[in-house]
Amino acid sequence: MKVQNEAKPFDTINVTPMLDLAYVLLVIFIVMTTASVQGLKINLPKPSNKPSMEKKEVRVVKILQDGSLTLNGAGLSMAELESRLTAARARDPEMSMAIAGDPQVNYAKVVDIIDMAGRLNISNVGLVTAKIGV
Template sequence: MALKRYTQSNSHSTMAELNVTPMLDLAFTLLIIFIITTPLMEGNIEINLPTATPTKATDEKPDVKTVEVDKKGVIHFGGKIVTVDALRRDLEKLHQADPKVAVIIRADRDLRYQTLVDVFDALQRANITRLGLTHLDEASPRH
């Protein structure tokens, strides 16, 4: 009998759990409205952007030389094998002849790190600031 009274009185009591489904529906609706309206609000500002006069592109292209270093650390420059000191001297002569000279370093991926640092050091000592770095493919021909 006590069990029956408990269920009768429990039918009129409040729920112990909170139903969050309506709250989630509201949150997702507000999120969708926010996502849709935010990009539309950004384009309403009037801005006068500054303009510049276009410059004429120069036809002169910088002289580009290639330094290649194979996986054994042998440095190739100008069609010959050179040491780091000889490379530095050759690069200094190039820089004196044309300060806008550019150098591309083609290095093997298995090269010792120190050899590449030595080549960068030679470039820095020759005051060459325009340089690029690429990998050396076994299938690509040497310059």
């Protein structure tokens, strides 16, 4: 009779306890990392004593259906528009300008006005997309 109780060598390793240990260490790492971060330190800008909302006049250039130009409702030519915008920019270097083009007008006229604003160093230029009452 042969005894069947002989010890056989194991050919596999049980990795379950090692995985349990790895998961516990991962949880401890996550908890300790998030507990050490209290918040972000941000240097916020300080308010100045100047008035916060200065009202500045916006020059509205309208290009009508026939290609004529108006500045705040007054009709003028391209040369007159450039001279008036130059004078306004000399008075207020941070002036704003809005360009309202009629839907039927050739877009090249709008581009000419934008180019003129670039030559005059007017940086606050907007395109009006809704009807305005000027």
